[in-house]
Amino acid sequence: MSTKKKIKRRLTLELIMMTVISLICGVLAAQAVNNVAVELVLGKLNRENYYEVQVQETLDNLNRFIQEKQVTEDNIELLASWAQTEKNVYVMFYRDVDALFGPYMATDVDETEEDGYGETDYYDVTLADGMTIKAELDCYLSAHLFYVIDAACFILGGIVFILILFALIHQKIRYINLLNRELKILGSGNLEYPMTIRGCDEITGLAWGIENLKNGILEQQLMKDEAQKANAELVTAMSHDLRTPLTSLIGYLELLTMQRYEDEGQLKNYLKYCREKAFQLKRMSDRLFEYFLVYGEREQQYHYRQMPCENLVEDLCNSQFFDWQEQGGVLECRIEPLTGHILVDSDYLQRVLDNLLSNLKKYGDGEKPLQIEACEKDGMLTLCIRNHVKKQENHRESTQIGLRTCKRIIEEHRGTFEWSLEGEIFSVCLRLPLVK
Numbered sequence: 001m002s003t004k005k006k007i008k009r010r011l012t013l014e015l016i017m018m019t020v021i022s023l024i025c026g027v028l029a030a031q032a033v034n035n036v037a038v039e040l041v042l043g044k045l046n047r048e049n050y051y052e053v054q055v056q057e058t059l060d061n062l063n064r065f066i067q068e069k070q071v072t073e074d075n076i077e078l079l080a081s082w083a084q085t086e087k088n089v090y091v092m093f094y095r096d097v098d099a100l101f102g103p104y105m106a107t108d109v110d111e112t113e114e115d116g117y118g119e120t121d122y123y124d125v126t127l128a129d130g131m132t133i134k135a136e137l138d139c140y141l142s143a144h145l146f147y148v149i150d151a152a153c154f155i156l157g158g159i160v161f162i163l164i165l166f167a168l169i170h171q172k173i174r175y176i177n178l179l180n181r182e183l184k185i186l187g188s189g190n191l192e193y194p195m196t197i198r199g200c201d202e203i204t205g206l207a208w209g210i211e212n213l214k215n216g217i218l219e220q221q222l223m224k225d226e227a228q229k230a231n232a233e234l235v236t237a238m239s240h241d242l243r244t245p246l247t248s249l250i251g252y253l254e255l256l257t258m259q260r261y262e263d264e265g266q267l268k269n270y271l272k273y274c275r276e277k278a279f280q281l282k283r284m285s286d287r288l289f290e291y292f293l294v295y296g297e298r299e300q301q302y303h304y305r306q307m308p309c310e311n312l313v314e315d316l317c318n319s320q321f322f323d324w325q326e327q328g329g330v331l332e333c334r335i336e337p338l339t340g341h342i343l344v345d346s347d348y349l350q351r352v353l354d355n356l357l358s359n360l361k362k363y364g365d366g367e368k369p370l371q372i373e374a375c376e377k378d379g380m381l382t383l384c385i386r387n388h389v390k391k392q393e394n395h396r397e398s399t400q401i402g403l404r405t406c407k408r409i410i411e412e413h414r415g416t417f418e419w420s421l422e423g424e425i426f427s428v429c430l431r432l433p434l435v436k
Helices: 003-047 050-069 078-085 111-119 143-187 202-257 264-295 309-320 322-326 346-363 401-412
Strands: 089-095 122-126 132-139 305-308 331-335 341-344 370-377 380-388 416-422 425-433
Touching (some): 003 202, 050 078, 050 089, 143 202, 202 264, 309 341, 341 346, 346 380
Antiparallel strands (some): 305 341, 370 380
């Protein structure tokens, strides 16, 4: 049985155990009270000679019955009807040694057997005609008294059972009320307030779930605050970085507008500077766009259309990396037969390819071949690009915003985008699902 199943059943087991414990306590309490009550009743009756009094009252009743009914040897069977009316009394009548009512006893008993009669109490009873018979009489306590004791003990045991069960369950109720109060504190906005974790059952699991949810919200708030801080810092930095080249560009354009240049060479230099500043502004704006594409909260709108995998790879090898080949780079394409189609937004996919090409131009070693591999496997178009990274002086750690932009775009296409740098080999592998 898994831990999860154990936790799910734990509260049920606890309730069963509480019920069993309460039931045992109730039964033990009822039995103990019953024993004490019976001992007290019997002790009191013994102290008050209850047995002797009952026997005497029974004999008195018997004598009155004999006188009232004029019971003689001829109608002695009337004693049987009297015996039936007497409750809590056992009686057996004897004449000499023969039993009138009950087991037959022989008349020719020996002396030893007669001595045995002494172990039982026999009482002389005189009939209306003067005949004397013997009565074996035994009185016992009324069963009604013991029924009352049993009923009282049963009720007491039930009360003990309910009280103990309520006390045990009340602990769980108190814990639930505590969680309810803590939830109200969290609902008021105090997410730093810790949840009380107690026990190991479903209620504890609920408390853990609330605690994890609270921690997740706190983490999201922290990330949101950090993102807002980073956005503010980026806007401030980009504002400064944009203002500097923009001021220079405006200055050069003012000089050109007022024709403040000495010769054609200076004019070309001014135009060259303007072009460089314009491209610098473009790079900064692209970087800003990429940042907000990665970290922005607004969903981008994609317009998908089917495209043959073969066309995409051919365009990649023949057109997209044309500039790489023009600069003297070597391109190695290893393409397996491609027959499938993919759903892509051509504009966003072009942005991915432009980003990759920009990184290759910036960091790739043009003296080493650029490898492109493409294949269809497991319902996915797999495209891998590898190249050598050239050594750079004054190397600055990249923020990888461009690669993160590519990753987000490909993931919006339900694909995957992975990159790695092992030694001098930089690898990019993207996968897009094939249209079924």
